[in-house]
Amino acid sequence: MKENDKNELLRKLANRVKMLRQQKGITQEDALNDTGIHFGRIEQGKRDISFTTLHKICIYFEISLEDFFTNDFK
Secondary structure, rough: OOOHHEEEEEEEEHOOOOOOOOEEEHHHHHHHHHHHHOHHHHHHOOOOOHHHHHHHHHOOOOOOHHHHHOOOOO
């Protein structure tokens, strides 16, 4: 995968996580306290996350993995 493509995917991931968090009215600190996941690092678009972390995020926001990718990854 080209570096530019990877950066674009990370940016999409970052935007999706941030959008979900903001829609729920949750701060990054609250999300960190609730999950142990550092949302700030993810939302900067510089950190590639594992599948298990993505799964935990989906559980936290009560959405499926399919729903996570539906809107912003087409």
